[in-house]
Amino acid sequence: MINKSLYIKSLVTVFTVTLFFSCKSNFDEVQKMGVSEDQPIGVAENINLKYTDSGRVTANLISPKMLDFTNRPFGYNEFPDGITLYMYDEQNQKNTVIADYAISYSETSLIDLQGNVVVTSHKKDTLFAEQLYYDQKKEWLFTNKPVTFRQGRDLINGNGFDSDSKFKQAQVLEIDGIITLNE
Template sequence: MKLFLKYHIFNIVTVIAVTMFFSCDNRLKEVQQIGISDNEPIGVAENIILKHIDSGKVESILTSPKMIDYSNRDFAFNEFPDGMHLELFDSKNQKTTIRSDYAIIYDKTGLTDLQGNVVLSTETKDTLFAEQLFFDKIKQWVFTNKPVKFRTGTDLINGNGFDSDKEFSQAEVLEINGIITLNE
């Protein structure tokens, strides 16, 4: 009788243990998300300086008074509501500087959307003024389809749209509205 009772208790304990083992699954993501709304940022950083370095060479430096991190969303992004300053360095270590009042960087696409008083200036003093400009990190390309003013040499070119590589060797104002030659 004692053997029969021990056998049943052993079976019951085994069934409970196996049930508990298989009923638990990996819900670490769910636990990490407890208390975080899908619409709320996962973090906020102030007075940031981000440097992108590849093979020991600085490729870009981003500074901003505030960055809001939405990497907890399916389509992750970082928002810079107080603007940003971006320095891009080409293969000859020449610097292109971009400033804007507002920016969003989308992680999955590598696209940066710069908005409000966007000013892009190169080492050779070429300067682009726009209300919106996109920077494709993957293709190393800047572009917009909004109105622009582009100062190159003594010419100020007005147009609707702009395309260029980050080194400005292929800079092109689209739909040119006028060219003004400035006196130096």
């Protein structure tokens, strides 16, 4: 009786080990099932996403639609219907970013904003551009496209812009002209 019980346990163990080692992992294939490589793996609508740091809201992203392509080798999130982004500093002062289209790359932390891009600081300095890049790691804004930058009473037109996210080091490149407004 003991030999028969030991024999059955041994058979079950051998069978289980054989199954375990003979099965190949198809996890990647299961993940891809039903998802075309040209399609996003996720779609979110009417986004109102709040980022917090130590309980304090630091940013609020609002967008009608987000497409998630993070399953690609160079993953990204696309906002085909535009974004509005509110960013709050330590004193809870609000800066605003608006764009008709945006794409955020996961690996590089770079955001490409396109179409009627408007960035307004809490001091009312305002940048108008057709395209603007934002490096999230360095907190840096830049473009080589035409821009208009309103700083105080000055309206500065040029080709290119380079600045920290707080406009403390804002610089319009290749200045075409400066207009001082009466207020």
